[in-house]
Amino acid sequence: MKHLSIATLCGSLRKRSYNAMALQAAVRLAPSHMRFETIAYDYVPIYNQDVQEFSFPEGVLRVAQALRRCDGLIIASPEYNYSIAGPLKNLMDWVSRLPDRPFKEVPVALISAASGAFGGPRAQYDTRRVLAAMDALVLLKPEVYINMCNTKFDEQGTLIDPQTVRFLTDQLYAFDRWIARVALNE
Numbered sequence: 234m235k236h237l238s239i240a241t242l243c244g245s246l247r248k249r250s251y252n253a254m255a256l257q258a259a260v261r262l263a264p265s266h267m268r269f270e271t272i273a274y275d276y277v278p279i280y281n282q283d284v285q286e287f288s289f290p291e292g293v294l295r296v297a298q299a300l301r302r303c304d305g306l307i308i309a310s311p312e313y314n315y316s317i318a319g320p321l322k323n324l325m326d327w328v329s330r331l332p333d334r335p336f337k338e339v340p341v342a343l344i345s346a347a348s349g350a351f352g353g354p355r356a357q358y359d360t361r362r363v364l365a366a367m368d369a370l371v372l373l374k375p376e377v378y379i380n381m382c383n384t385k386f387d388e389q390g391t392l393i394d395p396q397t398v399r400f401l402t403d404q405l406y407a408f409d410r411w412i413a414r415v416a417l418n419e
């Protein structure tokens with residue numbers, strides 16, 4: 234089977250991020266023909282149109298290249314104050330200004346892990362809205378919200394909640410089919 238190149242983006246930049254742990258779990262649970270590349274972007278500055286008009290930061294160009302060469306993108310992000318985490322929104326704003334629109338027609342799957350009772354749905358729905366503006370092709374269902382995330386991983390960062398493992402696995406296989414459907418229509 235043809236390998237699929239899957240890029241991953243984490244909305245949290247901290248080392249012990251539960252969202253980063255969720256992405257590690259996704260790597261473990263994914264269909265075997267998926268190959269993963271982590272997109273690092275902690276060096277991307279805060280968006281400023283003056284900077285953009287001078288030149289796009291190198292870090293933004295590198296993220297754009299990773300998006301252009303991937304077959305699909307998985308974003309895992311926390312919810313910050315009922316909405317998108319700032320680092321992720323900042324990155325999407327930067328990339329959206331590139332003339333060839335690197336998010337355009339990229340299949341995307343969304344995961345959120347948050348310590349609240351809901352698991353970040355408000356952030357995920359706001360992220361869908363922003364991705365729609367950029368013509369990304371977001372998988373609608375299954376949705377994965379990892380609520381009370383501090384109870385779902387062990388000390389080593391392994392996802393240990395069986396129900397979440399099931400939800401995430403289902404989403405990854407649905408994402409595989411979604412990527413195939415998108416490719417058929419190209």
Ligand SMILES: Cc1cc2nc3c(=O)[nH]c(=O)nc-3n(C[C@H](O)[C@H](O)[C@H](O)COP(=O)(O)O)c2cc1C
Nearest residue numbers: 245247250251252253311312313314315347348349
């Ligand atoms: C600025 C900020 C805002 C937050 N707002 C929310 C929120 O609206 N809903 C929620 O469930 N958790 C909220 N949290 C808690 C996060 O869900 C929790 O810190 C989570 O572990 C962050 O994800 P991470 O582990 O990947 O860094 C917030 C945390 C921060 C730092």
